Amino acid sequence: MMPSKKLRIVLVDDHPLVLMGIRELLAQDIHLGVEAMVSTPSELVEHLGASEPDIVVTDYSMPGDARYGDGMRFISYLRRHFPGVGIIVLTMVSNPMIVSSLYDAGVLGVVMKQDNLDALLVALALARRGLRYYPPGFRRDMSVGGEVRNLQERVDSLSPREFEVLRLFVQGASITEIAGQLHRSVTTISAQKTSAMRKLGAQNNQELISFCLEHGLF
Numbered sequence: 001m002m003p004s005k006k007l008r009i010v011l012v013d014d015h016p017l018v019l020m021g022i023r024e025l026l027a028q029d030i031h032l033g034v035e036a037m038v039s040t041p042s043e044l045v046e047h048l049g050a051s052e053p054d055i056v057v058t059d060y061s062m063p064g065d066a067r068y069g070d071g072m073r074f075i076s077y078l079r080r081h082f083p084g085v086g087i088i089v090l091t092m093v094s095n096p097m098i099v100s101s102l103y104d105a106g107v108l109g110v111v112m113k114q115d116n117l118d119a120l121l122v123a124l125a126l127a128r129r130g131l132r133y134y135p136p137g138f139r140r141d142m143s144v145g146g147e148v149r150n151l152q153e154r155v156d157s158l159s160p161r162e163f164e165v166l167r168l169f170v171q172g173a174s175i176t177e178i179a180g181q182l183h184r185s186v187t188t189i190s191a192q193k194t195s196a197m198r199k200l201g202a203q204n205n206q207e208l209i210s211f212c213l214e215h216g217l218f
Contacts, residue, residue, distance in 0.1 A: 007128055011037045012044050012058035025117055032124055041068035048082050055127055060091035072101060079106045088123050096201045097211040099138060104151045109133030154200050155217065162196040165189055170212045
């Protein structure tokens with residue numbers, strides 16, 4: 001994208017007030033033009049079938065669309081079927097694994113709704129120059145040796161025993177049950193689970209389970 005080009009943007013959010021607020025924000029920049037505003041993933045796909053903008057700015061969580069879903073499922077669909085359209089994601093989800101996976105999927109930026117929305121203007125300014133926007137703290141939390149580790153690298157870093165413990169835990173087994181199945185001590189299983197969480201960047205059990213389910217790791 002050339003810096004001199006005015007970006008054609010489609011906004012996607014299931015809250016009308018949010019859409020209007022973002023449109024007013026983007027109106028501050030003469031280099032940005034809102035082509036359309038839609039409230040569901042299905043409406044967006046229908047629009048993209050007729051006219052592909054430069055950028056889609058979409059909410060991450062938009063439940064209720066049975067056909068295309070939301071979250072990572074929907075972002076992955078857009079990347080597969082509309083590879084020429086840049087994607088910037090707005091989200092309340094701060095899970096570093098989810099954020100990292102969005103970048104792995106090819107989005108141009110992730111803007112946290114809890115941050116100042118002026119960050120969206122920064123993300124779009126970078127997108128005009130073909131650059132990615134990263135939310136504050138993302139590189140510090142998710143980098144190793146200065147390089148952002150993608151999902152596959154993090155999964156590959158798991159030892160076979162850690163992977164098996166994680167698989168059983170996500171399926172619903174307790175630490176004690178896993179120890180019994182694998183004929184190891186509870187202390188060993190707990191240590192292997194903790195090590196797997198550290199490698200994946202999960203802060204707690206909820207983050208760990210939701211991430212694994214979201215990405216179909218098992």
